[in-house]
Amino acid sequence: MGTMDELVDGDVVEQLRRTFRAHASSTRSDWSGLAAAASAVAGRPLRRRVDLVRDAIVSDVGSGFDLLNGVVDASLAEPGFRGWAIWPVTEAVAELAVGGAQGSGRGGEQTFEQGLELMRRLTSRLSAEFALRTFLLADPDRTVRVVQHWCDDDDEHVRRLASEGTRSYLPWARQVPALHARPDLTLPIVDGLYRDESEYVRRSVGNHVNDLSRRHPDVAVQVGSRWLTSPDGNTPALVRRAFRTLVKAGDERALAALGFGGTAAVTGPLLDRTTVQVGEDLEIRATVRNAGATRAQFAVDYVVHYRKARGPNAPKVFKIATLTLDPGESRELVKRRSFAPTSTRVLHPGPHTVELQVNGRRHGEARVELRAASSGERP
Template sequence: MASGFSLKDQLFNREKVRYLAGLFAAAEPGFDAEAFEAQVMAELPSLELKQRMTLIAEVLADHLPEALPAAAPVLLKALPPPLDPGRTDDDFGDFIFAPLGEYVAAKGVAAHPDLVMDRLQAWREAGAQDRKELDWMTSHALRGLVKAGHPRAMAMLGYDPELTLDALIAVPDQVRIGEALDFSCRLQGAAGAPVLVDYILHFQRPGGKASAKVFKLKQARITGGVLELGKKHKLKGDATTFKLVPGPHRIELMVNGKVRAGAEFELLPEG
């Protein structure tokens, strides 16, 4: 009986790994393509798709200069020639380049944010990668900066941090530990404007301090000039990694990296 289709084997296999190794060997004389291929293929067959991507990124780090500023020019030089701009087949490009985004993220975007964004922008301007694939790589590499609301990272992903809009968020006055915080929000702005909406919960901690955590809400467009969203956030009383403390709490609505609205609520002991 014939085996079924395997996406992981189509996207990440020996042929693809050898192709990537050849590009880096051509870009950097000291890059050992055979050793890179052997190191990757020793583990790759037993891994799932995302694990394969992580593996290639980790092995790549072993074979490139340790410092990201020194490795970045090699990454740029290793990219293939620009794709045909007249192509209309909606091809996603070669996914073997996806681990480059994983590599950049792992090397410490927080430590070198401008360098990373400069390099991603240079790749985009060079047209050396399929746009959809580069969009994915950019989103993956900048995910930490986006969560922190970094303005340039937001702009690179197509979200205007200075977008003019009105925002409201509504929450109940009180909610008990073990229940769900049922909140709703309303955005009013330019019709069709893309928005990345997150919410921040400021949790009460022992000793009176507060701890903020960012949660994803929605990627959308303000269709018709108005966008209404809602969510029920479960406030688990039995979580082992984060213990809830009764007391005053705050929720904030962050749109395209900027806090646009907020509200207070009282977290009551579990009933």
């Protein structure tokens, strides 16, 4: 069982039960569902543990959002009410708040917004970004209207939640179709945060726009370019983060917005060997010269076309350097690429191809044969 799975263990759940018992009404003083969950989480993956504890909380309070709202509100007075136990709490709050909001009339609207208010208050204890998806899936417009106000919150964790929780490709989170279909939906949020004083928030904003670029590159380029016309000292770095996928893809508009251009004379790639064994490194050399008449900036990457089990090779772009060169100036670059297997990439022995990419344009081509690790060796 991995370490991550143990973040929500029996002790964490039992402490949560004690906290809720101390602040619940007498009619729910036992919290038997949480007691059972404390014994049942062992041996399960983290996400399943969170779901199990969430379901236990919902079972213990029935359909009563008001009861859970009151218990969580009171528990927030305890400094120790924080950490990984908060994740299933946010999920239970979201489920009951959205469920309660399905009722008609003003009461349903109040329940929805009370649930979002608990997201705001809980997120400094542990990010509520995953639970926020429940609200977005139920009513994206109402959720975004509320979340937009968080951009002015004094707490950087709340401001980050506004951006992070509404990302279209938030890692490990449920997909929200509206975020893909309507790229303009969250623009008021990132527009309100791109000059935030907190790097923690700005990194999220950069990732948010980078997510947009995957399906809507035009929107991402327009947003980042607009920010660069009204920047502060942190804006260029934020936009570079937002454009990183576009730069790797060779998007000329993104490259131009970041100041890349000019004429490059490129030598390479030169490899230190023609065969490499799984688990070894490959050395890649290149020379880039400014062949233009003015000073220019170059984004230099290399592309490895990995062999797949079947079908065409899959290209993957890796960064080498960003260069600013005077006319006629050249720079030799050296990079090492590991061919050790990872949890995210399966390596298949056979021919691989390496190319250079400068300001989005491909240069040169070199082939290398990947061989399986020798018998008895561990890659």
